[in-house]
């Protein structure tokens with residue numbers, strides 16, 4: 001069970017200072033339990049800020065965030081956040097990283113290793129349990145982060161451009177992998193990206209944010225069966241629609257080049 | 269739920285190739301080229317030292333130096349044989365004459381340096397963490413520490429002897445105080461530089477503030493602190509020797525001093541040679557600790 005609601009959320013950074021930056025304005029949406037929602041928008045529009053607030057790391061300057069009807073006041077292991085940057089702790093072995101949340105709970109070593117091994121198997125890293133993060137590729141590290149989130153039993157997984165630093169082929173594999181893990185799990189996923197293809201490939205619903213200050217431009221359900229055919233007319237249609245939405249936003253604040261970046265061509 | 273998901277991805281497309289993993293330096297491979305480089309290195313060491321000692325001996329033979337002031341190496345190294353209690357590591361033997369107990373002196377000096385460093389390291393870690401955790405405490409103490417940090421360890425010797433007399437405690441205090449302020453500043457500085465993503469990771473997984481301190485901040489800063497510790501190792505080493513020369517009457521520094529007072533240049537040079545060798549080995553030992561215990565820091569940043 002993981003339901004999220006944003007009610008007219010706004011965020012102004014540096015509210016007590018002279019240099020106030022309004023990052024998000026009037027964000028209202030809700031995410032149903034088990035839904036896969038992708039948030040897309042030009043860089044700097046406040047996507048990471050929004051996820052930090054959903055995770056409870058930051059608080060909004062206006063509006064309200066709810067998790068299963070309860071206001072979000074701080075971090076909660078039921079909502080896990082996966083970062084874009086490598087976030088495995090370099091001084092811990094892979095299995096200790098995956099079990100880290102359980103260590104914080106004070107669980108016995110035997111029990112937490114038993115659980116962590118199970119999740120390492122699910123992400124295909126069981127044989128790497130004793131390795132250290134720097135011995136793994138970027139894709140493996142992000143998979144381990146997913147295992148770490150699952151290991152604590154989070155029912156909402158927040159993901160902040162988790163595959164942005166990976167090469168195109170690995171990113172594509174990771175997207176499939178994420179859907180494999182998610183399908184039938186009942187977990188709620190809120191996934192941030194600035195890649196249009198990634199959004200169309202993954203999402204039950206795409207929320208489009210404007211350039212800063214970020215506001216919701218549209219919320220588009222994608223009713224295509226999975227696995228999605230990336231060369232189908234339907235896929236192309238969604239793609240074109242998002243390009244049009246974002247074109248005006250991107251040119252407002254950034255160069256046309258950025259739009260090209262958001263459209264990296266998927267390996268077909 | 270995922271736990272019951274039968275899909276296992278161990279063998280499918282997801283096992284992408286590992287990118288040439290840098291291997292944890294547990295044991296060196298039996299790579300012959302490594303042995304060769306090491307041997308060549310050792311060869312140069314032997315050659316360099318041999319040349320130095322050889323020229324010294326030759327100059328003595330030619331009668332160019334006063335052997336009362338500059339005894340040839342074979343004489344002062346041979347002095348070890350006169351250390352009749354060489355292998356009896358009792359500590360605190362009085363200076364009773366030329367027959368100094370060299371091993372005792374080594375143990376005494378090392379004990380002071382290591383105890384001082386260990387105490388200084390622990391105290392600075394605790395103090396620095398407290399200053400970062402309780403902001404008011406930090407603001408109250410930081411300016412004083414900043415002013416005390418530049419005082420060289422040797423400058424504390426007179427105070428140490430005044431306060432603790434001429435024993436172990438004075439020498440340990442000098443090392444402790446010489447490292448404490450610098451390491452405390454280093455701790456606070458490193459804490460401020462810890463990557464926010466690690467802290468946020470722990471918070472998202474439900475860590476309390478003190479758990480963040482224990483599981484994230486401390487492991488993240490230890491390698492930095494060790495670098496500072498190692499940089500100040502020779503400072504501490506010299507401070508102890510100086511203390512042993514001016515007051516604390518046992519240890520390697522005292523050997524050199526007694527040699528001078530008794531006009532026994534052989535003893536003096538024996539003391540100096542031991543100081544050189546032990547100081548070098550101490551640094552090697554610290555480098556090894558740094559490499560093995562804190563290996564992840566250097567490797568992760570290649």
Ligand SMILES: Nc1ncnc2c1ncn2[C@@H]1O[C@H](COP(=O)(O)OP(=O)(O)O)[C@@H](O)[C@H]1O
Nearest residue numbers: 013014021023042043044045046047048049050
């Ligand atoms: N901790 C912070 N303090 C002050 N300003 C911030 C902070 N984090 C982000 N911002 C500002 O908020 C804006 C949006 O940032 P971010 O949420 O990271 O955007 P995105 O993830 O969409 O690229 C940026 O202009 C950034 O400068």
Ligand SMILES: [Mg+2]
Nearest residue numbers: 047048160161
């Ligand atoms: Mg971002």
